[in-house]
Amino acid sequence: MKKETYGFAAILIMFFLIYPGMINAQDISLPSPSRKGGMPLMEALNARASARLFSEKEPSLQQLSDMLWAAWGINREADGKRTAPSSRNVQEMDVYVTLKTGLYLYDAHGNLLKQVHGRDIRALTGTQDFPATAPVNLVYVADLAKRGVKEGQPVTDTDLLSSWANTGFMAQNVYLWCTSEGLSCVIRALIPREKLEPEMGLRPLQRIILSQTVGFPAQQ
Template identity: 40%
Template sequence: MAEQDLSNLLWAACGITKSKYGNVKSKRTAPSACNSQEICVYVLLAKGVFLYSEESHTLIEVAAADIREHIGTQKMMKSAPMGLVFVADLSRMTSPYLKNKEAQRFCAWVDTGYISQNVYLYCAAFGLGTVALSLVDRDELHQRMQLQEHEKIVLTQVVGYLP
């Protein structure tokens, strides 16, 4: 995937629309419960696993391994040139309204839906194909991505050029 397409896609997913100032958090293209901004977007490419830093609009290398084959359980999805993994960092959900696990999970699922929809809209506008995947071996992918216990994989999504 071209670097500019990837850059634009990630900004559309959950890029910064208003910078933080003082104690006020930045604003993203996608809303989040109590502005927790708990969803982290990881990018799986042939050259490795990367975390999207929306603050600096850069990719941070997490691992040099190609783990795209673990993006979903469907065989046809494993050949996609790029995978997105939406990970809920539950440690960011500090609002009194989000203290119980059920509220955290529900809000993380909803917030992931907004981000995934932004990816769908970007892809539709620029001739890319995408599909969200819920059939994922989350334990295997969690381990391969070297995530912490408080980080939970919510959904994955593959992206590629349409023929």
């Protein structure tokens, strides 16, 4: 083999080793978020509401992209800052997405949904009945390692305060986007965490904060 070929192979191997964001066949590549238009803000605030009756119709990929960008997308590329604030800009939050086709992690930098696994665990995101059949349930997860909590150290309420606040901002962004787009949603704390955490394969310092069901309103 020529010297250049060895060099190329080495670069390729290094790339695969150091770039964990590689796209797999099961990942969902999202179209660029729209970042324009929508309902005037005051009208969206006036109409914002929780709803719990969902049709099984799936949102389009463009809608998924726009919704996730509203939740936790990057709006200032120069310094990687987001559509929702985070305490000290630690950005410890992750948005997981449960769909019929599996569990995904939103990668805002790559604008894609990285598949965690291919099982439908929507029913496990809530103790109510509608999460099982609604097309999308977001799960807001804090990675406390990013907040400086050490493994084996007890997790205190204070460690979690910022993550709860961060989640509130993200969820409200989704509420307003849903209102603008004619979709329904509800933020939820009623989550069977002891069942969901192992199904999501979370690391010890990852904590589920809240879940949010999103979908089209059911025809009544």
